[in-house]
Amino acid sequence: MKKPYEKPVIFKLKTGFMNKFGGGSYFLKKVRTKIDGVPVDELVERFGSPLFVFSEKRLRNKFRELKNAFTLRYPNVEFSWSYKTNYLDAICAILHSEGETAEVVSEFEYEKARRLGVPGNQIIYNGPYKPLDSLRRAAREGARINIDHFEEIADLEQVADELGTKIKVGIRLNMDTGIKPQWSRFGFNLENGQALDAVKRIAAGGKLELVGLHCHIGTFILEPRAYENEVRKMVQFAYQVEEQFGFKIEYLDIGGGFPSKNRLKGVYLPPDVAVPSIDEFAERVCNALLESLKPGDYPKLILESGRAIVDEAGFLITTVHASKRMPDGRRAYVLDAGVNILFTAFWYHFNVELDREVQGPSEPCILYGPLCMNIDVVDDAVQLPPLPRGTRLILSPVGAYNVTQWMQFIRYRPAVVLIGENGEVDLIREAEDLSDIVRREKLPERLKLQ
Numbered sequence: 001m002k003k004p005y006e007k008p009v010i011f012k013l014k015t016g017f018m019n020k021f022g023g024g025s026y027f028l029k030k031v032r033t034k035i036d037g038v039p040v041d042e043l044v045e046r047f048g049s050p051l052f053v054f055s056e057k058r059l060r061n062k063f064r065e066l067k068n069a070f071t072l073r074y075p076n077v078e079f080s081w082s083y084k085t086n087y088l089d090a091i092c093a094i095l096h097s098e099g100e101t102a103e104v105v106s107e108f109e110y111e112k113a114r115r116l117g118v119p120g121n122q123i124i125y126n127g128p129y130k131p132l133d134s135l136r137r138a139a140r141e142g143a144r145i146n147i148d149h150f151e152e153i154a155d156l157e158q159v160a161d162e163l164g165t166k167i168k169v170g171i172r173l174n175m176d177t178g179i180k181p182q183w184s185r186f187g188f189n190l191e192n193g194q195a196l197d198a199v200k201r202i203a204a205g206g207k208l209e210l211v212g213l214h215c216h217i218g219t220f221i222l223e224p225r226a227y228e229n230e231v232r233k234m235v236q237f238a239y240q241v242e243e244q245f246g247f248k249i250e251y252l253d254i255g256g257g258f259p260s261k262n263r264l265k266g267v268y269l270p271p272d273v274a275v276p277s278i279d280e281f282a283e284r285v286c287n288a289l290l291e292s293l294k295p296g297d298y299p300k301l302i303l304e305s306g307r308a309i310v311d312e313a314g315f316l317i318t319t320v321h322a323s324k325r326m327p328d329g330r331r332a333y334v335l336d337a338g339v340n341i342l343f344t345a346f347w348y349h350f351n352v353e354l355d356r357e358v359q360g361p362s363e364p365c366i367l368y369g370p371l372c373m374n375i376d377v378v379d380d381a382v383q384l385p386p387l388p389r390g391t392r393l394i395l396s397p398v399g400a401y402n403v404t405q406w407m408q409f410i411r412y413r414p415a416v417v418l419i420g421e422n423g424e425v426d427l428i429r430e431a432e433d434l435s436d437i438v439r440r441e442k443l444p445e446r447l448k449l450q
Helices: 040-047 056-071 089-097 107-115 132-140 150-163 194-205 224-245 278-292 307-313 434-438
Strands: 051-055 077-082 101-104 123-125 144-147 167-174 208-215 251-253 300-303 314-325 331-335 351-354 363-368 377-384 392-396 415-419 425-429
Touching: 040 051, 040 314, 040 392, 040 415, 040 425, 051 056, 051 307, 056 077, 056 089, 056 278, 056 300, 056 307, 056 415, 077 089, 089 101, 089 107, 089 425, 101 107, 107 123, 107 132, 123 132, 132 144, 132 150, 144 150, 144 208, 150 167, 150 194, 150 208, 167 194, 167 224, 194 208, 194 224, 208 224, 224 251, 224 278, 278 300, 307 314, 331 377, 351 377
Parallel strands: 051 415, 077 101, 077 300, 101 123, 123 144, 144 167, 167 208, 208 251, 251 300, 331 363
Antiparallel strands: 051 314, 314 331, 314 392, 351 392, 363 377, 415 425
């Protein structure tokens, strides 16, 4: 058959992009036919498209890499899984089996951790909004509670009165570590004296015992020195608290924020160059601890890393539904997956692989999702050859935040599967259908169609 006519298009040459001289950072003809040995075609045939796929082998290996990096450098480390990053039962269960405790930021996440069998004394309860009932439960069950604001101090004093006991607590700090923008909306600021005022308030109340300091400086931090600055300031403040108020700080929780091998929009170096290794972060953190602490003093170092562990264990298989030319001449593809299930597309250029060899020259393309929304753009600058309808794209890494921030908007949310270490494939979340959407709705009798 004669191919339909397409008028020629002229593109301005741009540094870093594919051009007539070759090369370019987005030159793409990468092919992936299998994930951990399981054919992509088989996965889609069994579970449909789009489809999230997680690798148990990659997940365990990334955690062990993180664990080794820190435990080989410091003798007292606790790893606490960040539930907000990915709270699928199977993902959490794997990491708990590796020895991680649970870090939660809501009563919902707290309940999910307890449902999975995590005891209260192995839960860290963070976040700016902790309802009073949830504080009662957390205190009663021995969870570590890191206080975010002065009202929470009063709430916990009320709970202490009700329980007839002094509650051990931590406080969250925010500080200048050289990272901009500074995460200053959480906790008590160190530099302006607010953190010290919080300690004074706790000491004056006499109903709480301060035993920990917590700080989370941001997300996808690419500068290891920022964590060194954080640790040194936390240790200095811990000794100030001990000397002035007699509180012994038992743990320093430095939060998470370590990056994965993803590519932030606006960063033109490949992740292997732009993203420091986990050993670089561990070296900065642990050296700062050992140099700042008094001899023989080894408070527990707590890490709440999420993205750096799970992101690279996650893939999204999506299928090309249609192609078109945009008014500016660029080729566009419509996929069956969009920002409704791939929320992090707003910040990252994912690794894009094809399920087959495709002949033809690559050109700048836009990947759109299936939503009737102009913002539904999976990638606006990826080099692709001419893709036939039905071609599958494998996007990665997508394991962090997408299955917690996804939306049931216009389309059902898809299935999620886990590939085990021995190649077994388990369905860990069923695809939604209409019953999931309407089961909590109530239609008044007077509005029902006759």
